[in-house]
Amino acid sequence: xxxxxxxxxxxxxxxxxxxxxxxxxxxxxxxxxxxxxxxxxxxxxxxxxxxxxxxxxxxxxxxxxxxxxxxxxxxxxxxxxxxxxxxxxxxxxxxxxxxxxxxxxxxxxxxxxxxxxxxxxxxxxxxxxxxxxxxxxxxxxxxxxxxxxxxxxxxxxxxxxxxxxxxxxxxxxxxxxxxxxxxxxxxxxxxxxxxxxxxxxxxxxxxxxxxxxxxxxxxxxxxxxxxxxxxxxxxxxxxxxxxxxxxxxxxxxxxxxxxxxx
Amino acid sequence: xxxxxxxxxxxxxxxxxxxxxxxxxxxxxxxxxxxxxxxxxxxxxxxxxxxxxxxxxxxxxxxxxxxxxxxxxxxxxxxxxxxxxxxxxxxxxxxxxxxxxxxxxxxxxxxxxxxxxxxxxxxxxxxxxxxxxxxxxxxxxxxxxxxxxxxxxxxxxxxxxxxxxxxxxxxxxxxxxxxxxxxxxxxxxxxxxxxxxxxxxxxxxxxxxxxxxxxxxxxxxxxxxxxxxxxxxxxxxxxxxxxxxxxxxxxxxxxxxxxxxxxxxxxxxxxxxxxxxxxxxxxxxxxxxxxxxxxxxxxx
Numbered sequence: 001x002x003x004x005x006x007x008x009x010x011x012x013x014x015x016x017x018x019x020x021x022x023x024x025x026x027x028x029x030x031x032x033x034x035x036x037x038x039x040x041x042x043x044x045x046x047x048x049x050x051x052x053x054x055x056x057x058x059x060x061x062x063x064x065x066x067x068x069x070x071x072x073x074x075x076x077x078x079x080x081x082x083x084x085x086x087x088x089x090x091x092x093x094x095x096x097x098x099x100x101x102x103x104x105x106x107x108x109x110x111x112x113x114x115x116x117x118x119x120x121x122x123x124x125x126x127x128x129x130x131x132x133x134x135x136x137x138x139x140x141x142x143x144x145x146x147x148x149x150x151x152x153x154x155x156x157x158x159x160x161x162x163x164x165x166x167x168x169x170x171x172x173x174x175x176x177x178x179x180x181x182x183x184x185x186x187x188x189x190x191x192x193x194x195x196x197x198x199x200x201x202x203x204x205x206x207x208x209x210x211x212x213x214x215x216x217x218x219x220x221x222x223x224x225x226x227x228x229x230x231x232x233x234x235x236x237x238x239x240x241x242x243x244x245x246x247x248x249x250x251x252x253x254x255x256x257x258x259x260x261x262x
Numbered sequence: 263x264x265x266x267x268x269x270x271x272x273x274x275x276x277x278x279x280x281x282x283x284x285x286x287x288x289x290x291x292x293x294x295x296x297x298x299x300x301x302x303x304x305x306x307x308x309x310x311x312x313x314x315x316x317x318x319x320x321x322x323x324x325x326x327x328x329x330x331x332x333x334x335x336x337x338x339x340x341x342x343x344x345x346x347x348x349x350x351x352x353x354x355x356x357x358x359x360x361x362x363x364x365x366x367x368x369x370x371x372x373x374x375x376x377x378x379x380x381x382x383x384x385x386x387x388x389x390x391x392x393x394x395x396x397x398x399x400x401x402x403x404x405x406x407x408x409x410x411x412x413x414x415x416x417x418x419x420x421x422x423x424x425x426x427x428x429x430x431x432x433x434x435x436x437x438x439x440x441x442x443x444x445x446x447x448x449x450x451x452x453x454x455x456x457x458x459x460x461x462x463x464x465x466x467x468x469x470x471x472x473x474x475x476x477x478x479x480x481x482x483x484x485x486x487x488x489x490x491x492x493x494x495x496x497x498x499x500x501x502x503x504x505x506x507x508x509x510x511x512x513x514x515x516x517x518x519x520x521x522x523x524x525x526x527x528x529x530x531x532x533x534x535x536x537x538x539x540x541x542x543x544x545x546x547x548x549x550x551x552x553x554x555x556x557x558x559x560x561x562x
Binding site: 013019020022024026075077093097099105109111137175193196200203231232 | 288290291293294295297298300301302303304305306308309312355358359361362363366367368372374376377378379381382383385386387388389390391393394395397398399403404405435436439493496497498499500503504514517518520521529532536539540543544547551
């Protein structure tokens with residue numbers, strides 16, 4: 001827009017910049033007030049709970065990614081190849097997690113699967129772990145489906161499928177040795193986004209009483225405010241790392257995924 | 263897997279290339295459908311059915327009728343207000359920010375920096391976000407102390423507190439703007455130079471170009487994205503919970519209290535509370551996809 005002088009746009013940018021960075025700086029500043037210098041960070045790294053909860057969340061994240069890929073890829077592939085008329089329906093399902101926020105999802109899950117129901121997952125620790133990952137897979141649907149679908153659009157799946165078939169490949173081989181490697185970049189973007197979401201997820205993990213990272217972050221501060229500031233920054237750093245990796249992956253690829261809801 | 267050459271074609275499917283053989287490959291969709299049913303549809307149905315039942319299991323609409331008490335209405339009102347304010351403010355400022363780095367003549371490097379940062383910030387919700395703001399805008403936060411040193415006392419003379427509706431709005435904007443930036447940036451990039459040139463050749467001023475060409479094209483995307491921001495804030499729980507310790511009157515927190523069993527009203531009423539929220543979310547997402555379809559016409 002030529003009407004607004006460039007100065008105006010700089011002003012907009014600077015306001016945005018300050019709003020973004022002052023809270024981060026505030027957190028850093030507070031975390032460094034612990035004496036001796038950096039003791040908040042050394043205390044965090046020495047805390048076995050930190051390693052344990054972060055490890056728990058990473059494992060949950062990786063399981064989420066694997067299951068999500070295993071169930072989304074064949075579905076998206078099949079819809080694109082053969083059943084385009086099912087597309088709106090499948091898309092609708094993958095968008096449902098935007099309509100059902102985590103707090104409601106966990107409410108429904110715990111009620112459906114605990115207290116002597118057919119499948120009493122909510123009554124044991126193992127069951128709750130399963131339920132947690134299941135909920136995370138559901139949360140990953142919108143991102144993963146979009147990523148895979150965009151990836152499939154960029155490659156000629158009809159020709160690839162035909163070529164594989166004429167060479168005698170079965171469906172399993174087509175999916176896992178032909179289609180999947182071609183989706184590498186979109187799958188990686190979807191995967192890192194899912195990982196960032198899972199590691200930062202608070203609501204579901206809290207209500208399922210799981211020893212995950214975000215709930216740990218929530219309780220640590222009552223007694224150790226400096227450590228909490230350090231942990232908040234570390235958590236931000238993890239998200240940042242995931243996003244930078246996504247950006248690097250996306251730079252060299254034909255297919256880019258859009259981030260929609262955070 | 264069979265090798266039947268029969269062209270098993272679903273009714274209405276576009277004619278496929280004949281080489282495809284069909285066996286049980288469609289089974290590939292079954293895990294997804296089963297999974298979605300078990301962990302997404304069934305739990306939702308449980309809440310739907312529960313909200314339509316009395317404690318004894320007979321059908322009733324009373325749970326929904328009971329939502330219209332002043333207290334619960336007030337809870338919904340607060341949630342709606344926070345969501346509308348942050349969607350509007352976040353939407354407008356996010357648009358300006360995206361426009362600033364794309365067409366405002368700022369150095370190109372700021373653009374990729376902003377996009378990466380938006381990816382991070384739009385996913386940075388919950389506990390760490392709440393704390394970052396407590397250290398910055400809490401009673402003895404960095405920014406508040408700075409303002410005090412230049413003579414502005416937000417807490418004591420302006421009645422500001424971070425642990426209130428306005429405080430929550432300030433915090434929510436941290437993930438609202440970036441989401442707007444991420445979604446609106448491709449749309450702004452999609453505005454073709456030819457359109458502006460064509461308009462200018464016909465004597466349009468910059469203002470007329472915006473009023474008659476660019477703005478109408480961007481409008482569905484703008485509105486659609488703001489609706490998405492609305493839903494994003496309406497469904498947020500973790501940030502509010504961490505910030506206020508569960509003491510703010512919004513719907514997601516009311517549902518949390520219900521789950522914790524802190525409140526002495528019946529579970530079926532809780533289900534209705536949740537359904538009320540799902541209905542509002544459903545309406546907003548429907549609006550979003552409707553508008554998105556419209557905007558795709560121009561912005562390819």
